[in-house]
Amino acid sequence: MKKFFILLLLVFLQPYYSQDKAEKALQTFNEKYPQEKIHLLFDKSSYIAGENLWFKSFVFEGYNRSNISTSLFVELYDRNKTLISKNLFPLLKGEGSGSVFLPENLKEDIYYIRAYTTWMSNFSEDFQLVRPITVYNPSSPDKLVKDTISSWTASVHPESGTFINGIKTKFAVRLHSPKGATPSDWNGYVIDTTKPDIHLADFKGFDQNVGSFSITPENGKKYQLIVSDKKGYKQSIDLPEAVAVGINLQVTSNTDVVKYTLKANNLSENSQYYKILGTINNQLVYKAKINKISDDISYSIPTDKLINGILQLTVFDDNENVVANRICFIQADLLNIKQPSLQSLSLNTSPRGKNSFEIAINPNYANYSVVVMDATTNNPEEENSLLSTLWLTGDIPSKIYMPAQYFTKKRNAEALDALMISEKWTRFNWSNLISGRLPTIRYTPESYISYKGKVLIQGKPASNADLNLIFTTPHHGTNFYSVKTDVNGFFTFGNLVFEDSIKFSYQLNDKKIPKETVQVFFQPNFEFVPYKNSLPVNEFILAKRLPDEKLPTEISRLATIKSNQKIINEKITDIEEVVIKGTKKAKTQKLNEKLSSSLFKSINEQIFDFVNDNQNAQSSFGILQWLQGQVAGLEIRSQGGDYIPYMRGGTVDIYLDEMKIDARQATSISMQDIAMVKIIKGSFAGSFGGGNGAIAIYTRRGGITGSISNSSANSSLKQITLNGYNKEAPFNNPLYDDINFKDIPQDMRNVLYWNPYLETQPNAPSAVQFFNNDDSKSYKVIIIAFDDNETPLYYNEALK
The missing domain is CATH 2.170.130.10 (TonB-dependent receptor, plug domain)
Incomplete structure (x- = not known):
């Protein structure tokens, strides 16, 4: 991935010198309204009430880590959109980490993590991260069960949005389900409604999202798609009515070039030319003008200077009306991903055995995010990975089943292209851009934490006064800041990075003014923005838990992990627990009696x-x-x-x-x-x-x-x-070479190592050391990093 990838290919079929409204509007939008997206790497995929959820955050501006935002808002909701907790964490060059506590009294259910930045709040909530998480609770009266009777529907999408008589057109067939239960084995065929026994096209679905077929429509005929799954569920969908006039944009994305052809029927003689604009991440990368459309001419866009990502090709007439539009993925078969070199691999799969490996020296990386888990547990990157967020779901907010599959070694480029046919780029709308209808900026990102304050002296504003602020931190000692108020007594105090809270002492820099007469009021310059959208529907329903019902293996394991984690974290004796709790209870009772x-x-x-x-x-x-x-x-x-x-x-x-x-x-x-x-x-x-x-x-x-x-x-x-910022809970693992951990009764941990910031050393490999649980025989390792060119390093493999 390149830091700057703007490549303006002016493919002129005749001299063409002016920059029209569309290009100017796009440039304004790109410069003034950059777009952010978020990926959260969770430590695991399911939790139990009373645990912490840990995450590593990546915030991107387009395809690069973002420098726009320095704070990340993370909220926890229940299925009724009741806000359970809200948290604020710092970002450094688009990266951060944190933890969210899942209260002990949470009922077993699906909950939702929402993550966004202040800057993202100016745009559609569709692009904020809202991720369902499974939270179990054995004491809850209801239990989670998968909805196995959820139905599905299908929709059809002609390539470039046009279906024209006499032009062979490729269609994408998209499956939808309100709860995600689309079939993996399905097929379909197309018929002329007057001859239902003759199949004009047959196809088999690529995956649980999409399939494709091609058909050449004839004037006056009506076509229908019949889709069915292996269970016998069948659905009929009418194809759109073919029109007599229009342009069909046909695109093929290869490793070295993106080829496109314009095919037309009965075009008006009034249109003097057509313009084709290609954009990646809201930036213009290709532009062409065509006077006469010919089916025999194919145009090529070299990809060697471009990056992996979504290319939007739009055809305009000479009045800048959009007549065809298509998105495709650049070099789906040649992803620009770096791989770490693992060395000194020492694996010991015996219970509580010591394991280690090293990441070879690479001066291009400052740190790595590393997760090691029991390979039998659910992988948090299996459904939506960092790569799928970066290249797909961060910009395409519609529901896609298992988007990570399109960026694995076994990926199907043809399926991804069919998915592109069924989608549109919604980061902006050409009509709105050209007419000047741009987003309204209500929220401006601050540099880290910022407070605004007002100083009063005997109830009146302290105009142009010097205020001294004093605070002490464990790592930086006593700090002094001096701020000056404006004519109305206001001041701003910003660029603060601290966790939990800090007590500030304050006084005016004027000894003649008694400190008793001075009042200072602070208000944060940041705010949590209420979520207006509906939460996504999930594939689980709640059912009554029967008395004495045996817990499923997964929940039982999570309960054991939670119990043992408490032992690991507290490291105190039961007697000390009783003494501390008893003392606190007595003091609290006395306080209640007093107040x-x-x-x-x-x-x-x-x-x-x-x-x-x-x-x-x-x-x-x-x-x-x-x-x-x-x-x-x-x-x-x-x-x-x-x-x-x-x-x-x-x-x-x-x-x-x-x-x-x-x-x-x-x-x-x-x-x-x-x-x-x-x-x-x-x-x-x-x-x-x-x-x-x-x-x-x-x-x-x-x-x-x-x-x-x-x-x-x-x-x-x-x-x-x-x-200040919410404090991240420490992620503790047992160190079995220390005798204090020998009494852990049963080690069922599914996450064996978690380090969101494994720092690199200039002249030494980066070492990872972890201890096995009681039964794991293989390990899944996830490693993520970015170099200075913003090329992702991504490793998601099993070690055996």
Whole structure:
């Protein structure tokens, strides 16, 4: 892949000097509206409630890693589009990594990971990443089962979108299913509706997505396609009615050239010429003008200067109306992919055996993303790989079954071309571009995390004031920043990269102004954008789990992995667990007695203690957002920019120090000021008859000390807490050469090694070392990297 691949092939069949509206509009769109797409490499393909989901993120601008965005938004939804969690992670040259916690109380179901950037929010949500994930929960009353009775349909697509009398036309047949259960073994034939017993064309489907056939229509005849699968399900589809006038664009993509032919019927004499534009990634790479269309002339576009990707060829008349359009893939049989050289391979498939290999020295790569898994487990790259995202699904948002298959060693280029016939390029619309209807930019990407603030002195704006900001980090010590306010007291503080939260001390650089009179308010310059589209339908349904039903092997294995992972991560004794929990419980009980009155006590209450246990609350943007997923039956819904709590289908009352407030007031409460939150389900004395329960928030007051308040108690300056990126959970594997790991009862791990950033050394190979589980006999290894020319290195092979 080349960093810059613009190649303007001006194929003039006569002198042609002007640049028309289409070209100018395309240039504007390409320069001002670059397009991003996302691929997430997950650590595995299915999870169990209470686990972490790890991912490596790749954000591309076209076919190169993007430098546009420095932050990635990752959200978790249930099938009802209820937002469960939202997370923010940093990007460096389009790459990042992170983890999303799957709460213990998640019911067994299909959930959805949504990933997007601020810049992507300006364009169609169709191009954001929305990926279903399977989450099991043995204690859930319902279980996931595949929908085996889902029906499928077919559609037909003539090449270049035109079907003209007397012109032999290639058709793509596309299968569709709302839940993905399309047949793998299917075929079809075409008939003249007046002679249903005569097959004009027969074909067999290439895969579960597409098949193709060709037919020459005759004037006045109607044609029908009959498609059937091996189970006997049959469907009839009418072909579009052939027209008497038009142009058919026929394209063949070979290794060295893309050849195209224009075939026409009964064209008007008024059109002086036709123009053909070829675009890749919204950039013009080919342009030709043809005065007279002839069936005998074939035109060639050399591919040696182009890159792998989708080429869109569009035919315009002399009034710049689109008359034919076709997309194809460049060099489907010659993918520009680098392979790593593995050496010093040492495999030990005995239980808990030590394994290792090295990636040979290559100065073109700064780091590798490496995953090693039990080869019998489901491969997270099997359905949609980095290559299929980069070259196909990142730009073609329609549902494609197993898109990764088109970029494997066993790929079928003919099937991919038929898929291209059935699709259109929707990153832009020629009519909109030419008429000047361009996207509206509402969201501008910031450089990493940015906050805007306002300084007040005795309630009035501090104009043109110097504000000192002081904060301390473990790795960089104490840092000082000075910002200057504008005439209205506003300032911007940006380019911040930190995890969780940081406490900032602040003071004006004017000792004459008492610090008690100064107030500083911060607001993030970034925002999570609500998702408007419907979530994709999945191929699973929920069925009741029977009492004492035996768990499937996969779920049982995941439960064992989760149990053992807890041992690996905690490394503490059961006695220490009991002591810590008992101490915390006693302190929390004492805090509850101190803060809440008898009116706000209930046998059906759940308490969150922020004095004796910070609950990771300081990384949240507000108490209502933090409560998402924390309490069974409590839902926090986003409505009109506010977060509204619901329980049992009704809204939940919110109290601050036992005084009723609204949701907006609750959002403005600083997490640092909260001592305790109590969730009360059902009626209680202080509710005056309300039956939906309450969220009772209690603030810190004199005499209350604890883990959070003590951290700032000794500061002589005013402080404020700013939230940063979500912290990635550590991915821990047992090291069986350490005696502390010998007591793990049963090792069923399906992911044996996970490293999203395996750094390279200039004069040494990159070493990978991992320990086997108890039963694996072969390993699947995934390695991903990019060089300075943006050529992907991609390895997805089994080691035996």
